[in-house]
Amino acid sequence: MKYVRMPIETESPEEYGYGRIRYNLSESSVADQTLAGLNLQIPDLKLLYGEHRGGASLRALIAGDNTGVSVDDVLVTTGAAGALFIIATALLSSYDHLVVVRPNYATNLETPKAIGCRVTCVDLLFEEGFAIDFDKLAAAITPSTKVISVTCPHNPTGVMYSEGELHGLVELARRHGCYLLVDETYRDLSFGRTLPLAASLGSHVISVSSLSKAYGVPGIRLGWIVTKDAHLQQLFLAAKEQVSICGSVIDEWVGEQILARRAAILEPTLAEMRSRLALVTEWIANEACLEWVAPSGGVVCFPRMRVEPAGGTDAFYRRLIDVQGTYVGPGHWFEMSDAYFRLGYGWPTRTELEAGLKGISMALRG
Template sequence: MNYARMVIEKEAPEEYGYDRIRYNLSESSIADQKLSDIGLSLPDLTLFYGEHRGDKELRALIAAQDEGISPDDVLVTAGAAGALFIISTSLLSERDHLVVVRPNYATSIETPKAIGCAISYADLDFDEGFAIDVARVAAAVRPNTRLISVTCPHNPTGTMMARSDLDALVALAESRNCHLLVDETYRDLSYGKRLPSAASLSPSAISVSSLSKAFGIPGIRIGWLVTRNAELQERFLAAKEQIGICGSVIDESIARGMLERRDAFLAALLPDMARRRDIVQAWIDREKLVDWVRPEGGVVGFPRLNVDAGFDLDRFYINLLERHGTYVGPGHWFDMPKRFFRVGFGWPKEAELRGGLDAISAALRA
């Protein structure tokens, strides 16, 4: 493994220093929750080794979200990042090939790069609404393709594929004897009809999610992967055991409590996130130098700056941060041009969101 630090992590706000940022629009989750915010307190737990697959009741709560999924199909991991690492290192080698839809979550690209496998990209296009092109994905598949990697709702654009596209990707993986990986971290933050978990549709599909983004508790590092392929599940379990044996019983207890409150939590959250999305939309409607594809899920969007070729993008980002105290996720975090940036509208307070958007407008004209 030839590890290299991911740019998105090197430049993360926690690395730069939260105290140096006034308007943090770079985060890709809802606001961080306290135990008291979600009505939880820590019980007097015995701190033993937990179940290797993850707490049985927690896995049952995860499985209950989709028909056709059982607790035995679920493996609890150290966040979605841990799930993605296990999947890549279990399925890919230097002899294998990956097809990844880009832009994508950095771990989905950087871990395969560290492994040394061949990678083909199916790039999304702003002018096509960042819509996935299944034919473009199919054309990239090779005889040694082991994995097709997508996210839905998409990070960083917030777009969603149609059910027909999801079905087509599942059929593609089945016909080419490879696996479809769908990062579904934002699925609970779908503003329209929520797609089924890909893993519920076929043993060739693997679903990944977590409690970090949609539930605002990244500090407990709880994610999961789901597959109905028993042989593959056993291989993933072996990887988890070799990395860390099991998860934290404290983290899994908190996660169980959160998912027991899932429906009520999301019922209160979704209208607020939709309203915040509308705040960004209203700003973009009056800001002629910025455009976006309106997100259909999640709490991020990926606007494009409508500036000429001579515009100094590096100076723009420096001024935005140093003079206006505003931090966004520049396009290079996602192997995209710097005229794109990720804006998070779920994490900041409403006044901070509005202040950050106004700061972007000011920095564009500095």
């Protein structure tokens, strides 16, 4: 493994310093929760080694009422990042080939590269609504392709596939003898109809998700892998046992309480995020310097500058933070031009979001 720190991490608000940011629009989740806000008080838990797969009651809640998926199809991991690491290191080598859509969450690109896996990126184009081009995707597949990797709802654009497109991806992977990896971290933040759990559509499909983004608890580091392939379950379990043995009993307890009240937590969250999206939509409509592909899920969008801002993009980002105190995720976090930026509208307060949007408009003009 040849690790390289990712720009999205080296330039993260945690590294840059929250004290230097007034309006943080770079985050990709809803606002961080507290135990008190969730009405939780951690009991006197025994701090033992937990069940290696994750607690059975927690895995049952994750499996939920998804047709054809059972508790045995779920492996609890250390966040979605841990899930993606397990999948990449278990399935990919320098002899394998990965096809991945881009832009994408950096881990979906960088961990395979660190392994030495050959990676082909299929670029999603603004002009095509960041939609998957199935012809380009199929053309990128080779006899050594092991995994096709996509995200839905998409990070950083917020674009979602239709159910027909999801089934098309499942069939494309099946036809070519590949695994289909679907990062579904934002699935519970879909503004229309929630798509079927991808892993329920075939034993060659692997779903990854976590509680970090939709539930605002990234600090408990709880995610999961879902696959109906029993061999893959054993392989991923072996990888988890060599990395961490099991998860934290505290994290799993908190996660279980949240998922037991999933609907009650999500309903007001989704209502608020729809309202936030309407606010951003109105701002974009009145901001002549920007254009976008409107998102339909998640809490991020990926606007593009129509023309170069005064002094160029570097000057824009300096003005944005130094003068306006506003932070966004520049395009290079996602191997894209800095004419794009990821804007997160779920994490700041509504007042901070409005001030940050105003700051972007002012910084664009010099």
